[in-house]
Amino acid sequence: MEISTIEIVNSSKEKPMIVINNFIYHKNQDRKNGNIYCRCQYCSSKYQCPASVTTEGLNTQIVCFSIKQHVDYPFKEDIDIKVLNKEDKMRKRSRSEQIPIRQIYRSEMYNLIVETQDIENIPKLPKEKNEIDLTNPRFTSKSYSKPFLLFDTNDKDRITAFASDIQLEILAKSARWHIDGKFKSCPNLYKQLYIIHARLNEEMFAFNFLKEVCFKKRPNIATKNYNERL
Ligand SMILES: [Zn+2]
Structure with missing residues (x-):
């Protein structure tokens, strides 16, 4: 080779x-x-x-x-390897540096974007919510084959939900859900990160990430949006 x-x-x-x-x-x-x-x-x-x-x-x-060659499977691209390297760097930095993990994550993501800006098929970092492009399979599936994007309303009050089939199965079997909305750890352009935790077989699973762009903190709107999600 x-x-x-x-x-x-x-x-x-x-x-x-x-x-x-x-x-x-x-x-x-x-x-x-x-x-x-x-x-x-x-x-x-x-x-x-x-x-x-x-x-x-x-x-x-x-x-x-080995004499035997690789079989046909989704090929790893340069960016996949760069992401692996960045994840490793983030883990090491979070152990050795006294700054918030969120800050480390953002700085490494910024470096990744700069390093990959010339790679084809990688969309530019969106500056507006309508520039968020989820048509690329890289952002909607796990390992290119298992679906991960649950739905994307792509409207004014945009809600985007991610969940794998296994996560949905756990959710369906669980008798107890814990639902939490977070603002600080939400990605830019979205206003809230919304997580459902499900308890199954004495274990707690965190999944179903919903992020919405136009969440307003008025009680009537909040109730409407919470109901929509559920
Ligand atoms: Zn192989």
Whole structure:
């Protein structure tokens, strides 16, 4: 395989992964000679990808690739790898810096936007609510295949809701919901972040994020909007 990019990136669980030409490999086994055998991240998913790579250690020194190639699955783009790097940086900064996590998140997101502004198919950061474009599958699905956007009213009092099928299933099975509206942690352009927590099997799941643009804090409007959501 011709290598154009190779780097070590941490997973969301802070396990190092080797990223070669935007293919992600997880460590699978330590060999007796010190080499590390890594398998494609999709090895045990529905794709059953057989591709693997062996490295000299937890580094980018390649010993060999498997003969078997990657199967056909949604290809990771440059921005996907950049997002992984940014997430890792945010986790590290939130542990070492004495500033609010929200501030760290915003500064890293700003850096990401600057770094990716020339990448095709990535919409520019919206300045008005009507510029929020949810037609790109990147923003409406999980892993490009599982739907995540529940609905988007795209009107004057815009309400946008996100939930995966599994989250909806948990919500349907749960006998108790806790509903909370937040203003401070809401993304710009929206006025409120609205979260439903569901209790199931002694565990609390947080999901169903609704964000609305034109929420007004007048009681009659608030009641109307709360009812609309429910
Ligand atoms: Zn693969």
